[in-house]
Amino acid sequence: MSGGIAVLLIGALLCFYGIRSMHLAVLAAGFGLGWLVADLFNASLATLFLFGLIGAVVAWVVTTLVFKFSAYFIGGLTGAMAGAKIADVLQPGDNNWALSAIVILAVGVAAAFLADKFRARALLWLTSIGGASMILTGLGSMTGALEFLRHPEAGWQQVTSTLAWIGLSVAGWIVQRRLFPDKLGINRTRTA
Template structure:
């Protein structure tokens, strides 16, 4: 079940990643305001207005802190990409030093690039991060047929995973670009 959940989260990130942060903020702002309005026994119309106001307020706060938000978003997506890269290059035995260098390096680089280039970078980064999660989830869910997508055992398997990863990320990028335009 957790593999299926990671596939769904990966698809959301891959296909709507740059959009999902804003949607999540709007939904959370709406939900908090609605919960508080209901707790204070507001009528339906007032609850709706307060909820919409909460969504707008959360969105405005997001815009004011966008630079930090882009960095944190890039950092998180970079960590996903770094973790997948670690799984691909770590040759079977878990090399702790490689893990401690690779994942933070990719995460910090992604955070800095996201802060510098903002949305255009996050579209690519979320497409690659989401594609990594989808491949990992499919590899875990159907280990007998597609286990190589999780942890390839050969150099040829690594090449196949990288090619599939790039193709899936390109599809995610294309979908995200079409939604924006």
């Protein structure tokens, strides 16, 4: 299985199924964060998988140790994934380590606080956004024609990539909201 397909599948799980299982969300977000951070610097496929696996294991171990703060941690991980994608979109061409770190850290911390305060509702958005970033990275890795989804450079590529990211995020939010209303505390009573 190529790296693009693996990232695409993990991203789809996180984007469309993330709120259902906290363990799945932790593993997928940790894998995605490791992969996306390594991908910012054009690492080899083996390095990408290694960073992804290390990210998944570290995220799961830390979350298990501090389960009380799991919403905060998952929010931070998925926010950092979104931050990595934002850093990539904001920096066409070569990426600057310092700017990337600032963006990833800022978005990750903000998302962690949102997840801690709003719990399932924030995690619904954050897993959708993080999963969508992984799906686009996976699609961009699979074929040269879609490479701009992974590393947009020209203005039209940045706009298209951002719109695709927003569209996938909204689709993930809708799917998760409809599939898992009990996790979100939504009463689904219909009136005739």
